[in-house]
Structures are given as structure tokens and as C-alpha cells.
Amino acid sequence: MGSSPTITLHDKAFRPYLSAAELATAIDGVAARLNADYAGRRPLFVVVLTGGFMFAADLLKRFTGDCEIVFIRVASYEGTGSTGTVQEIMGLREDVQGRDLILVEDIVDTGTTLHHLLPTLRAKNPASIEIAALFFKPASLRHDLVLNYIAREIPNDFVVGYGLDYDGLGRNLPEVYVAA
Ligand code: 5GP
Ligand code: MG
Ligand code: MG
Numbered sequence: 001m002g003s004s005p006t007i008t009l010h011d012k013a014f015r016p017y018l019s020a021a022e023l024a025t026a027i028d029g030v031a032a033r034l035n036a037d038y039a040g041r042r043p044l045f046v047v048v049l050t051g052g053f054m055f056a057a058d059l060l061k062r063f064t065g066d067c068e069i070v071f072i073r074v075a076s077y078e079g080t081g082s083t084g085t086v087q088e089i090m091g092l093r094e095d096v097q098g099r100d101l102i103l104v105e106d107i108v109d110t111g112t113t114l115h116h117l118l119p120t121l122r123a124k125n126p127a128s129i130e131i132a133a134l135f136f137k138p139a140s141l142r143h144d145l146v147l148n149y150i151a152r153e154i155p156n157d158f159v160v161g162y163g164l165d166y167d168g169l170g171r172n173l174p175e176v177y178v179a180a
Pocket of ligand 1: 106107108109110111112160165166
């Protein structure tokens with residue numbers, strides 16, 4: 001097959017960026033490291049919706065040990081004081097105390113989302129928290145984060161597809177596109 005054509009979502013043109021095969025190779029790498037590092041530990045994968053759903057499905061199919069999987073949504077509110085954003089985690093009914101958590105994210109851009117989410121999770125006393133993200137834009141990062149399971153680093157460009165949207169569209173695309 002030839003490469004996919006340029007597409008339009010809303011008013012914006014996107015060109016092919018990563019094929020399904022390239023995504024699969026990148027995800028194979030993360031899965032292999034998770035399989036090695038979490039052998040015998042029964043981690044709890046915490047998938048951050050909505051963008052993480054497709055990556056999570058392909059990543060978790062490759063996880064060979066026992067594990068549990070939950071899906072959460074994160075809502076942000078402006079704090080009342082100078083502390084900034086307060087994160088509410090919706091959908092996490094499990095007791096995570098003492099558990100090995102692996103957050104599954106679509107993309108780490110500025111890192112602001114995780115910077116606010118991690119303290120909320122740490123307050124629930126899990127044994128460990130790691131982040132598995134499909135994409136990471138190192139040039140955009142504005143916070144101290146330890147990112148041990150990144151499938152692929154990308155430049156500071158806007159990407160869509162494979163779970164990631166542009167104003168609601170594009171999440172269903174099996175490949176990743178970049179603003180043309
Ligand atoms: P952060 O808080 O790390 O700056 O951004 C995280 C969120 O921003 C992601 O979960 C995603 O929703 C959105 N985001 C950041 N970069 C991109 C991108 O290139 N494409 C899309 N579709 N969303 C992005
Ligand atoms: Mg996200
Ligand atoms: Mg979005």
C-alpha cells in the first residue's frame with residue numbers, strides 16, 4: 001500500500017506522520033520493558049481517558065503478566081488560592097494503597113496535566129507510580145517529571161489520530177497525522 005493521503009479535519013489539513021506499523025514497533029518497545037520490570041508484580045494500569053484509549057488497548061494486549069486495568073477521567077478546576085489547578089479524578093473506585101500504578105497517557109506535552117495529577121494520586125499511598133505515554137514532546141516540557149515508559153518522542157508539533165483529537169475529530173484514525 002502507498003502512504004495515506006493528506007486529510008482535513010474541520011478547517012485544518014494534516015499529513016501522515018506515523019504509520020500503524022511504526023506505532024506498533026514503538027509500542028512493542030514499551031511493552032517489552034514493562035513486561036521485564038513488572039514481572040510478578042500485578043500492576044494496576046490506570047488509563048487516562050479519552051486520548052489514551054487506543055494506545056492502552058494495543059499496549060495492554062502486549063502485557064503478559066497478571067494486571068488490572070481501570071479507566072479514569074481527570075477534571076481540572078482553578079484552585080481558590082495561589083496553588084493553581086485542582087485535579088479531580090473520576091472513575092477511580094479501587095483502593096490503590098500499596099499498589100504499583102502505571103498511568104497510561106496519550107501524550108505528555110507541557111507536563112502540566114501530570115504535574116497536577118500525580119500529587120492527587122500519591123496522596124492515596126500507592127507503592128509506586130510510573131507513566132506510560134505514547135508520545136512525549138521534550139521541547140515543550142515545563143515540569144519535573146520522571147518518564148520511564150515513552151513509546152516515542154516527537155517534535156513540538158500538533159498531532160492527531162490513534163486516540164488523539166483535533167476538536168473532537170480524528171480519534172478513530174489508525175495512524176498519526178501532523179498539522180500540514
Ligand atoms: P500537557 O498537560 O502535558 O501539556 O498536555 C496533555 C494533554 O494536551 C494531552 O492529554 C492532550 O489532550 C493535549 N495535547 C498535547 N499535545 C497534543 C497534540 O499534539 N495533539 C493533540 N491532539 N492533543 C495534544
Ligand atoms: Mg492525556
Ligand atoms: Mg484533545
